[in-house]
Amino acid sequence: MSSKKVSDMIIDKLSENIRADNLFENISKELTNLIKERKHNRELIEELLKRRKNEDTGA
Amino acid sequence: MKILELEIKNIRGIKSIKLSPQGENVVVFGPNGTGKSAIVDSIDFLLTGKISRLTGEGSKKLFLREHGPHVDSRNNLKDTVVRAKIGIENKTVVLERSVNRPTNLKIEPEGDEDLTLSYLGMAELGQHILSRREILRYVTAEAGKRAKEIQGLLDLTEIENLRALLVSIENEAEGESKRSESNFNIAKSEISKLLSLTQFSEEDMVNKINDLRAILKGPKISLVELTSEKIKEGLSPSPFSTKKGTLTVEEIENNVNEIRDFVQKKDEIVVKESELKGVLKDILQEIKLKQYSLYKKLLEAGIKLVDETNVCPLCGRKWEEGDFKTFLEKKIKETEVAEEKQTAVSTISSLIKQKIDLLRNDVETLLKAHEQFDLKIVDAEKANEFLSKLKSWSDVMLNPTEIFENNKWPSADISNIFDTFFLEDKLSSPLESTLKKVGEHLSKSQIAWDTLTKMEDKWKRYKEELNKKEMAELFRNRAKALLRHFEETRDSVLESIYDAIKDNFNEYYTTIHSEDEKAFSSRIKHEGAELIFEVDFYGRGLFPPHALHSEGHQDSMGVCLFFALNKYLTQDTIKLIILDDVVMSIDRSHRRGFCSLLKKCFPGRQFIITTHDAAWAKQLKTEGVVKLKDMIHFVYWNIETGPIFELEKDLWDRIEEDLKKNDVPSAAHKLRYNAECYFEHTCDFLNARVPYKGHHQWELGDFAPATISIYKEYLKKAKNNFQKMKQLDRVEELNSLEKKANDIINKSQVEQWIVNENVHYNRWETFTREDFRPVVEAFKDLFGLFTCASCQSIIEASYSKSKPPKTIVSCGCGKIFWNIE
Numbered sequence: 001m002s003s004k005k006v007s008d009m010i011i012d013k014l015s016e017n018i019r020a021d022n023l024f025e026n027i028s029k030e031l032t033n034l035i036k037e038r039k040h041n042r043e044l045i046e047e048l049l050k051r052r053k054n055e056d057t058g059a
Numbered sequence: 060m061k062i063l064e065l066e067i068k069n070i071r072g073i074k075s076i077k078l079s080p081q082g083e084n085v086v087v088f089g090p091n092g093t094g095k096s097a098i099v100d101s102i103d104f105l106l107t108g109k110i111s112r113l114t115g116e117g118s119k120k121l122f123l124r125e126h127g128p129h130v131d132s133r134n135n136l137k138d139t140v141v142r143a144k145i146g147i148e149n150k151t152v153v154l155e156r157s158v159n160r161p162t163n164l165k166i167e168p169e170g171d172e173d174l175t176l177s178y179l180g181m182a183e184l185g186q187h188i189l190s191r192r193e194i195l196r197y198v199t200a201e202a203g204k205r206a207k208e209i210q211g212l213l214d215l216t217e218i219e220n221l222r223a224l225l226v227s228i229e230n231e232a233e234g235e236s237k238r239s240e241s242n243f244n245i246a247k248s249e250i251s252k253l254l255s256l257t258q259f260s261e262e263d264m265v266n267k268i269n270d271l272r273a274i275l276k277g278p279k280i281s282l283v284e285l286t287s288e289k290i291k292e293g294l295s296p297s298p299f300s301t302k303k304g305t306l307t308v309e310e311i312e313n314n315v316n317e318i319r320d321f322v323q324k325k326d327e328i329v330v331k332e333s334e335l336k337g338v339l340k341d342i343l344q345e346i347k348l349k350q351y352s353l354y355k356k357l358l359e360a361g362i363k364l365v366d367e368t369n370v371c372p373l374c375g376r377k378w379e380e381g382d383f384k385t386f387l388e389k390k391i392k393e394t395e396v397a398e399e400k401q402t403a404v405s406t407i408s409s410l411i412k413q414k415i416d417l418l419r420n421d422v423e424t425l426l427k428a429h430e431q432f433d434l435k436i437v438d439a440e441k442a443n444e445f446l447s448k449l450k451s452w453s454d455v456m457l458n459p460t461e462i463f464e465n466n467k468w469p470s471a472d473i474s475n476i477f478d479t480f481f482l483e484d485k486l487s488s489p490l491e492s493t494l495k496k497v498g499e500h501l502s503k504s505q506i507a508w509d510t511l512t513k514m515e516d517k518w519k520r521y522k523e524e525l526n527k528k529e530m531a532e533l534f535r536n537r538a539k540a541l542l543r544h545f546e547e548t549r550d551s552v553l554e555s556i557y558d559a560i561k562d563n564f565n566e567y568y569t570t571i572h573s574e575d576e577k578a579f580s581s582r583i584k585h586e587g588a589e590l591i592f593e594v595d596f597y598g599r600g601l602f603p604p605h606a607l608h609s610e611g612h613q614d615s616m617g618v619c620l621f622f623a624l625n626k627y628l629t630q631d632t633i634k635l636i637i638l639d640d641v642v643m644s645i646d647r648s649h650r651r652g653f654c655s656l657l658k659k660c661f662p663g664r665q666f667i668i669t670t671h672d673a674a675w676a677k678q679l680k681t682e683g684v685v686k687l688k689d690m691i692h693f694v695y696w697n698i699e700t701g702p703i704f705e706l707e708k709d710l711w712d713r714i715e716e717d718l719k720k721n722d723v724p725s726a727a728h729k730l731r732y733n734a735e736c737y738f739e740h741t742c743d744f745l746n747a748r749v750p751y752k753g754h755h756q757w758e759l760g761d762f763a764p765a766t767i768s769i770y771k772e773y774l775k776k777a778k779n780n781f782q783k784m785k786q787l788d789r790v791e792e793l794n795s796l797e798k799k800a801n802d803i804i805n806k807s808q809v810e811q812w813i814v815n816e817n818v819h820y821n822r823w824e825t826f827t828r829e830d831f832r833p834v835v836e837a838f839k840d841l842f843g844l845f846t847c848a849s850c851q852s853i854i855e856a857s858y859s860k861s862k863p864p865k866t867i868v869s870c871g872c873g874k875i876f877w878n879i880e
Contacts, residue, residue, distance in 0.1 A: 031541075045224070
């Protein structure tokens with residue numbers, strides 16, 4: 001049986017669109033993980049969105 | 060997934076109950092307060108670990124542990140159990156859940172857990188129960204509220220929470236960008252004032268620094284190598300070096316000049332503020348201006364859909380050739396105006412904010428200068444009051460639309476910030492007089508040294524603010540893009556869902572309303588935060604569902620929308636649907652359509668239907684939706700025992716019980732009453748012609764002959780048709796049926812007067828059970844003529860979809876199928 005929750009469908013498609021946008025080049029993996037894992041935490045998302053493209057993540 | 064057996068102990072109003080539906084449809088009926096809904100709650104609890112009735116709006120103080128168990132079992136939660144034998148994909152699984160540990164679902168046998176949980180995951184979407192309170196909440200709700208209700212049904216709460224978070228992040232990013240832009244401007248302005256630059260540029264700044272370094276005999280430095288440390292590199296320290304935070308004369312003079320310039324040009328700000336308010340007023344007066352991007356998208360999509368028919372794709376209105384496209388193009392032009400207005404708000408508010416922030420910075424600088432010279436002219440409280448006034452205007456410009464919309468715009472005139480008495484008489488003039496004296500004591504070298512010393516900090520701040528501004532721009536651009544991606548994704552996913560749902564919805568609704576709304580259509584469209592749901596009203600256009608349709612029609616819409624959502628979301632895998640008292644406003648003839656819907660569109664589903672309407676329960680049986688054995692009559696309820704129920708007995712068994720007790724009057728009454736109801740149904744189902752009566756009161760003597768007459772007519776025509784088709788075995792079959800029917804009809808007509816007299820003239824004392832039994836047998840056989848032996852539904856006349864339509868007589872399972880033409 002395969003059926004997806006609508007919220008999963010939206011989040012999967014959103015992740016695809018984020019990955020395809022150069023603006024999120026260095027953060028797309030971490031950002032999509034946060035969204036997919038439902039870690040919808042304001043501080044974490046803001047921190048990622050502020051990260052510069054050449055910034056060392058230290059990860 | 061279907062329920063084969065169900066056992067409930069101490070849940071809600073139920074003490075103990077065992078049912079055995081064996082995957083078949085069930086109707087639980089009885090008066091209000093007999094515990095019917097506790098069956099629904101128990102199944103809900105078993106499948107999801109929650110009771111929906113105890114969650115959501117209005118249930119703030121309701122808790123599963125306290126209000127889920129039977130009221131006397133609250134201290135013995137271990138004994139509050141729902142257990143069911145479930146059929147899943149040809150397997151039988153036993154599920155058990157207790158309020159004591161609601162998250163712990165026992166599944167037997169071992170090994171089927173994954174399969175079971177995958178189905179239960181679907182049930183957790185909340186797509187298996189529809190109650191009356193849920194129907195109207197999204198049929199009649201306002202577009203914005205409906206979106207929320209449907210989103211609740213689609214389980215989009217977390218998506219909406221994410222949207223709210225992204226909107227909030229975007230607002231924060233926009234604010235941060237404005238703030239950092241303003242701070243960067245202040246940093247530039249401070250350098251300009253320190254170095255007396257008419258307009259800031261990095262090139263002019265380096266040239267000025269090199270001029271000062273030349274006074275101190277230092278070599279030139281380039282912009283590329285410019286750092287805070289490089290500014291005084293290679294210079295001999297001044298013997299009269301001043302404190303680091305001390306303001307230079309030039310700096311103070313330039314601040315004074317800038318404040319005077321602001322005051323002189325105060326009208327510019329006043330005009331800009333008035334212009335800003337005008338634009339905001341325009342935007343908020345028309346929703347289309349506020350949501351211009353959505354509106355533009357809608358119009359652009361509309362233009363693409365305009366074809367030679369010139370029919371509006373949304374409302375179906377027909378336009379004169381060319382007019383429609385011209386109209387849409389004009390509307391698109393209007394959205395461009397809206398876009399300009401939105402940009403104007405952003406530009407004007409940023410400009411005002413920057414000016415105010417610069418003025419505030421100048422005032423703070425001059426207050427420091429007053430301290431530096433120990434002037435003690437300005438009252439600290441007055442100064443703070445003035446600075447707060449500037450800050451509050453600056454904050455207004457951070458989010459002007461929201462502030463204006465919420466009527467929080469400052470009532471005081473913005474020109475008040477240019478308080479000449481404070482700015483000139485108290486702040487600037489006293490400093491100017493003081494500077495005249497101080498300036499005479501300083502040498503050029505000293506001024507150059509002091510300026511470069513201050514430039515070290517100013518340059519550091521400039522770089523920091525530039526860095527922050529760039530970061531804020533990146534943050535704002537990403538936050539905007541993320542929200543845009545989110546909204547576009549959500550809209551496209553929801554639109555595809557709503558398109559699929561709309562097609563199913565239309566099919567279901569026209570099945571119920573096949574007679575009165577054949578050409579029905581609807582529109583389900585997501586627009587921003589709203590969900591537009593409109594339905595056709597007899598070809599006169601699309602309207603909100605509660606605008607023109609009756610309450611019964613709205614109920615139908617609610618049920619159909621639920622079914623359509625259910626089918627889409629569960630991918631047809633959850634075979635169990637619970638309908639808790641949902642067709643109350645639907646009349647009898649449309650309830651027939653509802654039964655057709657259940658039978659035709661959901662043949663493999665198990666419906667558990669509760670109702671307080673016994674007539675509806677019986678109609679479900681006569682229409683062949685539920686079998687007699689699956690009619691559960693909740694007769695009475697009390698707190699000690701819970702519901703007292705009985706399985707609905709066959710009419711003939713109940714009559715026989717009366718006869719065994721030699722109670723002929725009761726038996727006769729039952730026969731008379733039920734025969735009258737039965738033949739009323741058959742007249743309806745077979746389109747029989749009942750003689751018209753002015754007093755609108757028909758009885759068995761009207762219904763039974765009309766049924767028999769039309770039945771004979773259909774039988775004859777069906778036989779002729781089979782003859783034409785040369786299906787001789789069917790002809791033979793109908794010949795035998797015709798003979799049998801004639802015998803039965805003759806017998807019942809002979810006996811019918813007895814029933815009449817028996818009931819109406821109270822002559823029953825003279826009849827014995829032996830006299831009455833042949834009457835019962837005759838009617839039993841007569842009923843059997845119009846009822847399918849397999850599915851127990853009454854045969855029904857309908858029309859085929861062929862042109863011209865043909866009359867068909869058939870039963871629910873299709874075993875009886877006669878072509879009448």
